[in-house]
Amino acid sequence: MKTLTSHQLNGTFDGWGVYMQRALQLAENVFNTSPNPRVGCVIVKDNDIVGEGWHSSPGQNHAEVEALNRAGTRAQSAVAFVTLEPCAHTGKTGPCSQALIAAGVASVVIASVDPDKRVNGQGIVDLERANINVFHLTDFDDLAKKINPGYFKRHTFGIPFVRLKLAMSLDGRTGLANGKSKWITSSEARCDVQKYRAKSSAIVTGINTVLADDPQLTVRTSELGLDRRKLENNKISFLHKPLRIILDSKKRTPDTSRIICNSGKVKIFSLLGPEKSDKSGNNVEHIRAECFQERVGLRNMLECLSASFGCNDVLVEAGSTLSTSFINENLVDELIVYIAPKILGRDARPLTEIIGLNRMDDGLQFKVKEVKQIGPDIKVTLTS
Secondary structure: OEEEOHHHOOHHHOOHHHHHHHHHHHHOOOOOOOOOOOOEEEEEEOOEEEEEEEOOOOOOOOHHHHHHHHHHHHHOOOEEEEOOOOOOOOOOOOOHHHHHHHHOOOEEEEOOOOOOOOOOOHHHHHHHHOOOEEEEEHHHHHHHHHHOHHHHHHHHHOOOEEEEEEEEOOOOEEEOOOOOOOOOOOHHHHHHHHHHHHHOOEEEEEHHHHHHHOOOOOOOHHHOOOOHHHHHHOOOHHHOOOEEEEEOOOOOOOOOOHHHHOOOOEEEEEOOOOOOOOOOOOOEEEEEOOEEOOEEOHHHHHHHHHHHHOOOEEEEOOOHHHHHHHHHOOOOOEEEEEEOOOOOOOOOEEOOOOOOOOOHHHOOOOEEEEEEEEOOEEEEEEEO
């Protein structure tokens, strides 16, 4: 495999950066392809795009096959631009490396190497053994990884990428002293949250939130604000609803709660094993979790979501207690805070329950990734 930087993309390689950028755009056509990565592919011959494709959902054609199908015989001696190394194993579909070989492409250009140990370099080996030139555009590597943060983290560290969503007033409060918390933020902010749900393999909450708010934690596609084309692109992926995860150490989730009664799979992690007396519906699975400080161990839970359910990205929507636990255990990759332009007062409920800090240097430090206005609210995205 040959590596190329942006400075080397001239002469023979002129325009390659544009084609790879197009492939990255195609990969983003779909919100969620978990447990698979989001991938785009562009087939180019004689400086013309003759085929494009993207992976739409597990079990569907991969991006390379979609692009090859559109290119037809024009793929012969063409250059394939793919955002991720072509797979080299048979899962629900066949290996893309073999599809590219069979199509007779002359070169394959990738943005990033696949971290999945079933592939990780093997797709490149297969292509080169078939006398197909493979190029890695290294300047696009980070961009490709940003499209699939959960996929790369799951295959590298064994746990999903974790986003924690919080909403607060200007004075850092999440609800009134009497427990009322709906709604701190605007409808525009709540619609924005739906996009994060759509991107997630699983949505995690705690039993206290279930008992207090009785949430459904579903993706409301009508609130995503998508145009017709975007909705059509995601039509199949929306059928794969995110898992709803309840952390309920003592099994207090009511069978009548909306999260249980709503369609879609629910996993309840508790310190008690599955019992015959469990009366939850067929969509509910009880999982015995490891105990950590008399509650469900968060890292073990995340490892289970990764290994057993192939979860790439997890969204945490919970109260201050569980949110604080995720922060304290350094399990948050991205913190999303919606700030409403209102003040709730000193006796209102705090955003977190972090205590015991004696010096300013003891404070937990985050990096600001983005600040933007959502309706009347301010959205701040931070990384650890």
